Amino acid sequence: MEKKRKLNQPTKSEPESDIWAFLTCRGTKSTFVCISLFALVVRLAVAIHPYSGAATPPKFGDYEAQRHWMEITINLPVKEWYRNSSTNDLSYWGLDYPPLTAYQSYLHGLLLKFFDPSSVSLFTSRGYESYIGKLLMRWTVLSSDLLIFFPAVLYFVTAYYSKKPIGEKSSMAWHIAMVLLNPCLILIDHGHFQYNCISLGLTIAAVAAIFSDRDLVGSVFFSLALNHKQMSAYYAPAFFGYLLGKCLRRRNPAFEISKLGLVVLGTFAIVWLPYLYSADASLEVLSRLAPFERGIYEDYVANFWCTTSILVKWKRLFATQLLKLLSLAATISTFLPSMIQLILLPTKQSFLYGMLNCSFSFYLFSFQVHEKSILLPLLPASLLAVEEPFIFRWLIYYALLSMFPLLGRDDLILPYIALYGLFVLLYYAPGRRTDTRENNFFGSTLQSLLLTSSLILHIIYMTVTPPEKYPFLFEAIIMLFSFSQFVLISIYSNSKQCALSKQDQVDIKKKSL
C-alpha cells in the first residue's frame, strides 16, 4: 500500500513516462493527500518500534522527559513549571524548552490524563511505561505532525509552485515526498521520540508565508517556532537578514522594520505572558533555556568542537566562559557572509540557501549542539530538494550516519535501514526528473568510495567490539566522516548562495538598463 511515491516526472522527450499523472493531474491537494497518507502509514509503522530509553531506569530517555513535562505541567501552576521546588525537581528532566513546548505538554498531558490518568500523576508516574501509555504518547506526536507539519508543507508547496511555470510543477509530487518522508525527521520524532515536527512545521509555515510575501505572518510563525524550541534560532540570521533586506528596499524602511519588530515582540509577549510579571520570573525561565553547564559538546556530535577535540582538548584547555565566546565568535563569523548577502539582496531562492548556511554554521560551531540538531540544516535542504537533489541525498545519508550510534542505542536499526531504503527508492522513483549534475559532481569514484566505507562502518559498528583503550573509536570515526561531509556541503552551499547573489545582481542591472 503505500504508495505514493510519486515522483516526478517526465522528461519532454517521453511524455508516456509520466506514470504519476493520475496523482498529479488533479492538482496540489489531491497529490498531497495521497502522499501524506503514505507518509502517515510510514510514521505509524515506525511508531511501533521502541522509543529512546525504553525500560532503562533510572533516567530513561527523551520519551520520559516529554512524559515528565506533561506530568509537571498538568499538576503544577504555570509559575512553578520552570522553578526548582519540592514538587518539581529540575535535575530530573526539568523543562528546558521555551513556554510553547510547555503549553504543548500541557495540552497533551490533558489528553493522557483523560485516557490513562496514572501515566501523568505527580511523582508516582516517573518512569511510567505501558502499552496504552506508549500508544497515547505516540499519537500525540502523530497528531502534532498531522496538524502542524503536514499543513505547513502543503502551504509551502502551494506558495513555492504558485509562480513556477507548469513544466516545473511536475516535480511537485516528488518534492512533497522528499519533505514528508525525510527519514531523519521520522526516526527522531516517531522512533526516538521528540516533537521536532512542531517547531520545524512552524518554520516551514514561516518560509511559506515569506514565499507568498506575507512577511508579517511569516514572522509570527517563526517567533512561534523559536518559542517551541530555542534551536530554531539557527535560522534566525537568515530570517533577520532576509526581512531586514526587504524592509530596507521599501519606501519607508523604519516603518516596515518597526511593524515587523512589533509583531515579533507581540508574539513573544503573548507566549511569555505568564512569566512577564517580574524580571526574575522571566530570567528564571531564560536561564533554563541555555544549559551552559553541560559543556561545549556532548557525546559524539559531528561538529567542529567535538571533532577537533581529538586534537585539541577544548574542555580541558579553556574555561567555559572563554569557550562560550569562542563558539559565539566562530558561529557569527561563519553565518555572517550568508546573512549579509541576504540583507543586500533578499531573494527567495537565496533565502533558502541562507537558511541552510546559517543553520549549518550553528550546527558546526555553536555551543552545546546535539546530534539531533542536524535536523535543522536538513529542513532547508529538503525544501531545496528540487534545486539541489544531489546535495539533499548526500546530506540525508551523512545526517543519518551521524545519528546512527544514537539510533542504535534506541534499538532503531531496523527502521533506520527501512527508512533509508525507502528514501533512496523515492529519490529514484520511476519517471523522476534526472539531474545531470549528479554524475560529475565531486567525482563519482570518491563518492562511491565514501559510501562503501561508511556502509562497512555501519556493519563494523554493530558487530565489532571496540578496543578497550578506545571504547568510542567507532563513534569517533563516524563523527569524522559526517563532519567532513557536512563541511563540504556547507562550503558548497555558501558558494552557491554567493553565485546566486552575483547572478541576481547581474539580472537586476540588466533590467534597470
Place this chain on the structure above:
Amino acid sequence: MKKSPKNNQRISDIWWFALVAAALKLLLIPAYRSTDFEVHRHWLALTHSLPLYHWYSDTTSPWTLDYPPFFAYFEKFLSFFASLVDPTMTNLHEGLNYVSPLAILFQRLSVIFSDVVLIYSIRKLSKDLKKTEKFLTWALIIWSPGLFIVDHMHFQYNGFLLGMLLLSLSYLEEGRDVMGGFVFAVLLCFKHLFAVAAPVYFVYLFRHYCNGGIVKGFGRLVVMGSVVLGVFAAAYGPFAYYGQIQQVFHRMFPFGRGLCHAYWAPNFWVFYIILDKLLAFLSVKLGFNIQAPTASFTGGLVGDSSPFAVLPTITPLVTFITVLIAITPCLIKAWRDPQPRMVTRWVAYAYTCGFLFGWHVHEKASLHFVIPLSITALKSAEDAKHYFFLSMVSCYSLFPLLFEAQEYPIKVSLLLLHAVLMWFGFSSHFSGSKVGKASSSVPEKDDKLRSPNIDRNAKFVVGWCGKAYLFGLFVVEIWGQFLHPLIFGNRLPFFPLMMISIYCALGMTYSWIWQLRYIAKSR
C-alpha cells in the same frame, strides 16, 4: 522497464514497487502477530526435528501440521536456515511458544522474501500491458492492504501462494496449458484450500488443451494427467511409502470444525444464521417451544452439535454441493468456449463461490479472488468499479484480524490509502472523454496502442448506491469502535463483529452476482 529510454534507470520498475512495499514490511516487523506465527514456528520445529513419517502424526502442540506436503517441505527448507539463526526456534519441545527478536525477524523475513514469487508472476502477467496500466496493476497487487494485513501483520504466507496461482493463470492466458496445470497442481500440494477452482481448471484444460480429435485429445489428456499425477506423487509419495497417507488426509481435512469460523467470514451462511435467529425469536414470541441451541455462534465456539434452532442443519456435504452448483454456470461457459482471456475471471469466480458457500471459511480467503481480479480491474470501467468496491469490502472484512489498538490506525490508513490510489488511478484511466472530441486530439495516438476491446470512453463513477454502501462501512466501523462501547459497555461484545460480517456479506454477495452476470453475459 524495457521501454524506458533512460539508461540511468537503476531499478527495474516492478522491483521498485516491490522494494517500496518491502521497506514498509520491514517497518511492520514488530507489529502484532496472531497465533499463526506460533503455528508456523512450530511447523519449522516439527519438520526440522522429526522424520518425515512423524510429521502428520505428532501431537506436541495443538497446532498440528494441516497443510499439504509441499508446504511441509517448504517449512523444512526454511527450518534449515532457521536452525542456523536461532536453534531454539526449531527445537520441538523447548521451542514451544518461543519468541525472540531473531525468531521474529527470521519468520517475518521469510514471508517478505517468499513474496518474490508473487512479484515474478505479476511481472509475467502484466508484460503486455501499457505502462500506466502496468503501474496501476502492480500498485493494486503489490501494495494491496489485504496482503499487508494478513501476511505481514497477522502472519501467513498468502503472497507466495497467490503468486503461484497468478503464475498458473499467466501460463493459461499465454496458452501454455501444461505449465498452467503443472503450477496449479503444485499449488494444490502447498495449500489444498485452492482446490475450489479445480473444477474450473479441469473443465478448461479438458476442453482447451485436450482437443483436436480423439487420438490427439486422448494423448494430451494422458500428458496432462501424468503431469498432475507426477506432482501429486512427488508430494504424497513419501507419505504413502510410510503408510501415512490416511493420517495426512485426516489432518488436512478436519471436519470437526464448524460451519463458521470464530469470527464469521462475510459469506452466505451469515444470512442463514441470522434468519434462523430471527425465526427462532419469532417462534418464541408466537408461543412455540424452541429448543435453544447448546453451542452459540455468537460466542465463537462452534462444535459438532447443530447450532440452528429452526432451520435445517448445514453439513459439509450441503456446502460442498452448494459450491458446486454455484460454480456450474462458469463450468458450462468454460465447456462451451474455453477462452484463455476468460480464465482468470472463471477462477476468481470459483473462489468467490467457495468463499460465499464454503464450509468453515476464513475471512482471509477473500484474497483468493480479490488478488486475481486485480488483473482484470483495468479492462473496463465496469470492472474498475466492481473492483474498487470489492477490494474495499474485502479489506474491511479483514479488519477484525488486527484487534489491538496499536495496529488500528495502521489498518485504517492502509485502507484509505488504497482507496485513494484506486480512486485516482481508475478515474484518470477511465476519464470518460467524449468519443467525438477525443478522437480528434491527443488520445488518438494512445488508442492505437491499446488493445481494441478496452473501452476508454466509459467513465469510472461509483454510483450513489455504491457510495451509500461504502459510507455504510464507515458507519459500521464508527458504531463498532466508538458508539457500541459507549452505549453498551462490555455487553454484547459479539455485536460489532456480527455487524461487520453481515454488512460485508452484503457486499460480497453483490460481487458474486456481478461476476456471475458478467460471466453469463460474456461471449
